Amino acid sequence: xxxxxxxxxxxxxxxxxxxxxxxxxxxxxxxxxxxxxxxxxxxxxxxxxxx
Ligand SMILES: [Zn+2]
Numbered sequence: 001x002x003x004x005x006x007x008x009x010x011x012x013x014x015x016x017x018x019x020x021x022x023x024x025x026x027x028x029x030x031x032x033x034x035x036x037x038x039x040x041x042x043x044x045x046x047x048x049x050x051x
Contacts, residue, residue, distance in 0.1 A: 007021040008020075008021045008029070010033070012033070012034050012035040012036075013033045013034060013039075013043065014035075014040075014042050014043055015035060015039050019036075
């Protein structure tokens, strides 16, 4: 059994990786779709990488 199994997870809409509930999202968890600000900023760019 993994640790912190009690925390919910979602799959990021951009990178597709599962991410775990964070305290900062406690009030907006239903609306969270991205694992990070980076993915949120990339939401219209689907796996396109700019450098
Ligand atoms: Zn992501």
